[in-house]
Amino acid sequence: MALPRQLRDESDFDQLPDDIPISATIADIAEKKGFIVYYQFVIDVKTKGGNKYLIYRRYRQFFTLHQSLELKLGEQSSRYTVTLPTLPGKVFMGNKQEIAENRIPELNTYMKKLLSLPTWVLLDDLIRMFFYQMESDCQQAPRTLRRLRPPTRKVKSVKPKTDLLSSPRAEAMFDFNGSGKLELSLKAGEVIFLLRRVNADWLEGTVRERIGIFPESFVKIIKPLPGSDGEEEEEKGAQVSTYSCLRCSLLQPQGVDPRDVCVEEDLSTQPTYQELLSRMRELFKMEDIALNYRDADGDLVRILDDEDVALMVWESKGQGSKKRPVNQYPWELLVTLATDLTAYNTEY
Template structure:
């Protein structure tokens, strides 16, 4: 069924020029934050003919679907009527498995979901939540695509010198995810392989040798074991930038201090759930509590997102009194055992 059949030609003509009318996933990108996850890189086209990229997590798709169901689904509203509509189905949540494989497998289903969503009647297409989901935010516009499949580097002749395979001294990387090249210039990689690095092609792509084959590949698919000796001056300074979070595990046996590097802006307010999960993974303990120190130096337990907001607010107020590196968060986490209440100051 075409979009015109659902809406009628006159209704379509009345739509604003900036209304999104089609969207397709161009790629997925790994985001290394307090919790590592993948985002879908989506190319959106508007009625006026403009195109732009947006970056959305699966849970943003899921949250949008829940909002629309509560407003318009005949089963979700208390009084079904003229403002109800049968919405397209969305792929369900997956809790176990390789994150990249899960994201890849969702691409066809989410493409179908977006196609059907943007073919709904005009009155529903103008819903604010739906429009905001497909609009390009400032954060979207500032995001630089990394290893976007349709934006691969242009093919060029490179003078390749076959390296001596010295596993102890050669620049090399370990393949973290399977990768299938699109043409003869791109390598096919399998997870676990060691690839010897020859040179950097641009900020996102490297050239290397594996299994007696030489070609290019996206850096985001590998983990660098030994970097190339010199960076390409054309792309110097365009690599990943990291922010540092200092955290402490307080136990009876002493203090374990860690610096956690994440690709998050210093202004971000992470969720309590994400921080708790990350600290459990770092310190390899499940029964823990998150805390921060207030301006008086007392330890305060964190219980929810509102406590996170208060921690960040108080920490920013103390920025002038504490010297930190420019890439370090102004707040610090103190991790304790959930059952240990002796760390808190109590009145006699």
């Protein structure tokens, strides 16, 4: 019975669309300065059609995916139920970077087992959307992807070519601090002469009489290596993070203290209540505060939980007449002392 079942599974796999993800590996972690500092997992995804791309996901997105899959598969009949892999649990205390690093092996195992489930599970919209490369993924700043770094080899010194203008070369768009002797440190604006392509993400080159490897995402190709797609290489540019502006103000009897906060988040991002509270405490150097917003009638409304945050975001969509910078959130935070009730029904 095993062989027919295997052949049937292979046949099902062959009929999957080419854009279905079949493997995913964490290539690095990336620190993000959003409403709070947190870490994203930089995930290298490969599709059935051979396409490769990077996506950026927080642990909370893994957790939400897992909960949704449990709910969805549990509600269906036993015929369509599968055993989901175990997701590493939440950690509430400790260094955030260390927590993210320690989660990498378990999350790699989780994704491997998840993408090894029956083909009908891979077609589920929840999984497809989680591994889909969204516009926000494409706008992320380049990373070194150290966990995808290829094995290196010793290279003999290279004699300078007489015709430098004909040599394959690239310009560094960002500083890159090489790790150890095998990686080539770069300064933005430097021209690197290319020696070879190591893999899809790393190149080898020479600058300042040093030879080493470096991530391609940190450079702009001026003249590609022989055999490269020249037009694609030359047009490839570095992409930068998306920054958005949040207007917030501290309301006190002696006056109003307005501030603008820059965060590495898209305007569509809805933060949690705890994220906003932590950021405002840090910004105004005060612990005993309350978060508020003004509704359509101009009344001050206190925010107490995530549902109130969602209501604030929703109500802001109906107040589109006010002109704002294109990168500013349509909602504003008004911070008061937690014990100060005089601010309510008061115009500032």
